[in-house]
Amino acid sequence: MKSQSSITEREKHFFDYLNSLLKDERMDWWNPFGATVWLQGVFDLSVVESVMIIKKWRENYNENGYEHLLA
Numbered sequence: 001m002k003s004q005s006s007i008t009e010r011e012k013h014f015f016d017y018l019n020s021l022l023k024d025e026r027m028d029w030w031n032p033f034g035a036t037v038w039l040q041g042v043f044d045l046s047v048v049e050s051v052m053i054i055k056k057w058r059e060n061y062n063e064n065g066y067e068h069l070l071a
Contacts, residue, residue: 004060006071014039015057015066023063032058 007015018035021027027035036050045053060069 004069005056007056007060007066007069008071011053011056012066012070014043014053015060017042018054018057019061019063019065 017039018027018032021035021038022032027038032054033051035054036047039045039050039053040047060066062068
């Protein structure tokens, strides 16, 4: 089983948003990096921050939510 890390409320907000993109089929799980554009546009993030969020989201992905990871 992969290890998961704790997340902040801010990260949880981003993760929930990414889950909604995946659920609505606006993003492909195997190539989610197009979502960097969504994160940048919706949340005014840099490319680097967007990529880091997506990386951490993939490492901690849970279709049922992220409350259990909140620090």
